[in-house]
Amino acid sequence: MSADAEAALTELMRQAARIEEEVARVRGHGEAAQGAVRAEVDATGVLVGLYIAETLQGVAVQDIGRMVVHAQRVACEQARGSVxxxxxxxxxxxxxxxxxxxxxxxGMR
Known part of the structure; x- marks a missing residue:
């Protein structure tokens, strides 16, 4: 590989490393029930934050579960788009x- 190509590849690898550092900081946010349920995920879709408002007391657990899943899916879509x-x-x-x-x-030669 020529010196110019090697230097360009090295710079590209540095740029890729910087981008991956930014990706590691990506967070996606989603909500359901007009914000009564809010989810935050990291770049891989792992749930890192969850808020459930007290106003949902008395709501069926299954319904709250569906709200959480919806908020998490929205957050994942947002994170995926950012990445x-x-x-x-x-x-x-x-x-x-x-x-x-x-x-x-x-490299194959």
Missing amino acids: TELRRVLTENPYAAALFHRAAAE
Whole structure:
């Protein structure tokens, strides 16, 4: 691999590492029942926060469960969208694709 290509690949790898650090900080938020149930998830969809308003006392547990699931799904969609947008810099960069393909081809020799 040429020195220029290696330097470009190194910079791309640094950029990818910075993006993955940002991805690790992504949080998605969702709600149900006009905000009476709110969920927060990390970039992988793991529930990291949950709020259930006291106003839901007396509501059937099954209904609250459905509200939680809905809020979590909305939060996951939001987090997934944020992660996709962050990674778009790499996935839609034709130079990045060319570098990865070139590096892979040279590695097979």
